[in-house]
Amino acid sequence: MNSNLNKIEEETTTEVISVSEPTPSKTAKSPVKQSAQNHVPQAPKKPTYERVIKLLKMVGLGFLESLIRLIVGDDPKRQLKRIWLGVGVPLIAFIVFVVAWQITASTLKSDLGKIPSPSEVWGQSEVLWKDHVNERKKEKAFFERVEKRNAKLLARNPQAKVRTPAYTGKPTFIDQIITSLKTVFAGFLLASFIALPIGIFMGLSKTLRIAINPLVQIFKPVSPVVWLLLVTMFVSALISQNIFLGMPKAFIISFISVALCSMWPTLVNTSVGVSSVDKDFINVARVLRLNTWNKIVKVVLPASLPLVFTGLRISLSIAWMVLIAIELLAQNPGLGKFVWDEFQNGSTDSNAKIIVALFVIGSIGFALDRIMVVIQKMVTFNKNDIA
Amino acid sequence: MAFLELKNVSKSYGKGSSKTDVLKNINLSVEEGEFICIIGFSGSGKTTLISLIAGLIEPDEGEILLNGQPIKGPGPDRGIVFQNYSLLPWLNVFGNVGMAVKKVFPKWGKDQRATHSKKYVDMVNLTPALEKLPAELSGGMKQRVSVARALAMNPEILLLDEPLSALDALTRGTLQEEIEKIWAREKKTVVMITNDVDEGMLLADRIIPLKLAPNATFGPEYRINIDRPRDKTALNNNPEFKKIRNSIIKYLMEIGSEIQDNSKDLDFTLPDLKPVEFN
Ligand SMILES: Nc1ncnc2c1ncn2[C@@H]1O[C@H](COP(=O)(O)OP(=O)(O)OP(=O)(O)O)[C@@H](O)[C@H]1O
Numbered sequence: 204m205n206s207n208l209n210k211i212e213e214e215t216t217t218e219v220i221s222v223s224e225p226t227p228s229k230t231a232k233s234p235v236k237q238s239a240q241n242h243v244p245q246a247p248k249k250p251t252y253e254r255v256i257k258l259l260k261m262v263g264l265g266f267l268e269s270l271i272r273l274i275v276g277d278d279p280k281r282q283l284k285r286i287w288l289g290v291g292v293p294l295i296a297f298i299v300f301v302v303a304w305q306i307t308a309s310t311l312k313s314d315l316g317k318i319p320s321p322s323e324v325w326g327q328s329e330v331l332w333k334d335h336v337n338e339r340k341k342e343k344a345f346f347e348r349v350e351k352r353n354a355k356l357l358a359r360n361p362q363a364k365v366r367t368p369a370y371t372g373k374p375t376f377i378d379q380i381i382t383s384l385k386t387v388f389a390g391f392l393l394a395s396f397i398a399l400p401i402g403i404f405m406g407l408s409k410t411l412r413i414a415i416n417p418l419v420q421i422f423k424p425v426s427p428v429v430w431l432l433l434v435t436m437f438v439s440a441l442i443s444q445n446i447f448l449g450m451p452k453a454f455i456i457s458f459i460s461v462a463l464c465s466m467w468p469t470l471v472n473t474s475v476g477v478s479s480v481d482k483d484f485i486n487v488a489r490v491l492r493l494n495t496w497n498k499i500v501k502v503v504l505p506a507s508l509p510l511v512f513t514g515l516r517i518s519l520s521i522a523w524m525v526l527i528a529i530e531l532l533a534q535n536p537g538l539g540k541f542v543w544d545e546f547q548n549g550s551t552d553s554n555a556k557i558i559v560a561l562f563v564i565g566s567i568g569f570a571l572d573r574i575m576v577v578i579q580k581m582v583t584f585n586k587n588d589i590a
Numbered sequence: 591m592a593f594l595e596l597k598n599v600s601k602s603y604g605k606g607s608s609k610t611d612v613l614k615n616i617n618l619s620v621e622e623g624e625f626i627c628i629i630g631f632s633g634s635g636k637t638t639l640i641s642l643i644a645g646l647i648e649p650d651e652g653e654i655l656l657n658g659q660p661i662k663g664p665g666p667d668r669g670i671v672f673q674n675y676s677l678l679p680w681l682n683v684f685g686n687v688g689m690a691v692k693k694v695f696p697k698w699g700k701d702q703r704a705t706h707s708k709k710y711v712d713m714v715n716l717t718p719a720l721e722k723l724p725a726e727l728s729g730g731m732k733q734r735v736s737v738a739r740a741l742a743m744n745p746e747i748l749l750l751d752e753p754l755s756a757l758d759a760l761t762r763g764t765l766q767e768e769i770e771k772i773w774a775r776e777k778k779t780v781v782m783i784t785n786d787v788d789e790g791m792l793l794a795d796r797i798i799p800l801k802l803a804p805n806a807t808f809g810p811e812y813r814i815n816i817d818r819p820r821d822k823t824a825l826n827n828n829p830e831f832k833k834i835r836n837s838i839i840k841y842l843m844e845i846g847s848e849i850q851d852n853s854k855d856l857d858f859t860l861p862d863l864k865p866v867e868f869n
């Protein structure tokens with residue numbers, strides 16, 4: 204007898220034990236069986252703060268968890284340690300950074316200009332905010348004056364032609380942030396509108412994938428500047444007015460260029476996601492005889508959503524990154540133009556203002572990414588795997 | 591005419607030098623309402639066989655007839671419980687069952703569909719987990735959802751690919767009973783894959799061993815003419831049961847020793863056989 208047979212015998216002898224175990228029979232409904240049937244663990248009711256923590260984690264503010272646990276007195280020692288690690292350490296790192304910056308700023312000076320110190324930058328951020336508030340006040344006052352004048356005119360002569368002139372104040376830093384956000388969203392939307400359908404079709408059809416893939420590979424690494432020049436050429440050829448459908452030309456050029464630069468990750472990820480849907484899921488769709496539309500909507504898309512969203516996230520961050528450069532070149536009145544104008548201006552405050560813009564650009568980019576993560580967590584099924 | 595018929599079915603994967611012939615000349619005819627168990631070693635081609643009947647793959651040679659008609663692709667008339675559950679991870683338990691119900695009974699109202707889905711979820715004792723996602727379930731629970739989904743489609747024939755292999759002995763026992771009850775009540779034809787001789791003995795009208803790939807064919811079939819419902823404890827003392835069981839195990843051991851001769855370095859997972867004590 205060879206070893207393999209011995210193996211079977213070994214198994215059989217050990218298995219005897221399992222047969223002599225009390226196996227449930229249909230006649231005797233023993234309590235053992237009942238408990239075996241219903242051993243689905245019921246989640247215990249969680250206190251409110253647990254739900255708050257879950258929500259915070261969802262929106263990426265997980266570091267507040269320990270603070271809440273500390274307040275409700277859940278293992279304070281451990282929480283203090285976690286707060287120290289989660290908040291204390293980054294804070295210290297930040298302080299070190301600011302100090303190093305201050306030292307550099309006070310030692311490095313050249314004729315061309317100096318590196319603004321942290322306090323100067325902070326000061327300029329306050330100046331920018333005050334400018335904004337003042338500008339709004341002026342605007343309000345302007346419109347009040349116009350209204351009063353119009354009312355007077357009308358009182359004198361009800362037939363009088365009244366008009367409200369546009370306010371022609373300079374856009375403030377906040378206005379420029381808003382313009383940039385609008386541009387990036389328009390660009391991102393356009394990118395998604397182009398990339399998602401094409402990506403889905405590429406994922407579904409191997410022929411299409413083979414056909415389009417080389418083009419994608421060629422267009423993907425093209426520099427934003429080239430796209431901008433091309434788009435400028437095309438848009439200028441097609442649109443002669445300065446305002447088209449209520450949008451300034453610079454805005455149109457900017458957002459189309461942003462879209463062309465940023466759509467590739469979404470396109471690639473969508474096609475990969477759709478083409479690599481788990482065969483088992485497809486088998487389920489086949490057994491149920493779902494039609495093509497239902498197969499796509501109910502099986503293929505949900506299954507590929509995690510990859511699609513990763514693509515969208517990368518696209519949005521690329522969009523934000525190239526936007527500044529594109530605005531700078533296209534003179535779209537957003538953050539890019541702000542940076543350019545300040546650079547050209549060359550006054551003593553300018554460098555500090557540019558650094559304010561740097562922090563704002565970085566923070567907004569970070570915030571946009573967090574927003575995408577929250578949406579991704581809400582709509583995809585692999586909630587726990589998202590960083 | 592048999593309800594389900596496989597005639598000289600052969601199937602191989604791949605082409606050229608990497609071609610593996612899995613099944614060769616498989617002949618099987620199943621009567622309506624019959625309960626068939628196919629038993630075999632891991633890698634013998636059991637899943638391939640069930641996929642062929644389900645219509646998910648096509649045979650290279652031979653034909654598969656259902657009700658005398660050659661099958662064309664998969665369909666909900668053949669409810670299948672996949673070996674790896676194949677639940678959609680973005681739908682909860684209710685959603686997974688409900689999706690199948692919606693497709694099979696499109697004319698029903700929402701409430702009727704929900705009641706129907708819940709009935710089958712309850713049948714596999716998963717009502718407390720109705721809202722849970724597959725990722726939050728244990729392997730055995732997933733398998734039960736898969737069983738519920740297949741049953742809820744009200745198929746003419748039920749294809750079960752090792753549906754109970756991931757379950758503990760107790761739950762396994764309950765579900766074996768459940769499957770037998772459903773089979774007896776709804777008069778469904780069942781083709782079940784198993785690696786457990788006792789499970790086959792408890793449920794099947796016929797047990798058919800599948801030899802090993804490559805070129806696996808069926809071994810001699812064993813008819814189990816023991817009255818139903820079969821009681822596990824009573825079976826252990828049934829002389830007929832002992833006799834059939836012994837011969838099946840003996841046959842499987844023979845196949846097992848063939849493996850040893852053919853390929854000494856291969857390590858196959860063995861079926862878990864459960865003999866009784868002979869005294
Ligand atoms: N898609 C495939 N392509 C190539 N070979 C395959 C494929 N599916 C299965 N095989 C091969 O066919 C043989 C039978 O596989 P199958 O999955 O049918 O075995 P099984 O009896 O279900 O095993 P188990 O009990 O482990 O589930 C194996 O040798 C496997 O390597």
Ligand SMILES: [Mg+2]
Pocket residue numbers: 636637638673751
């Ligand atoms: Mg298998």
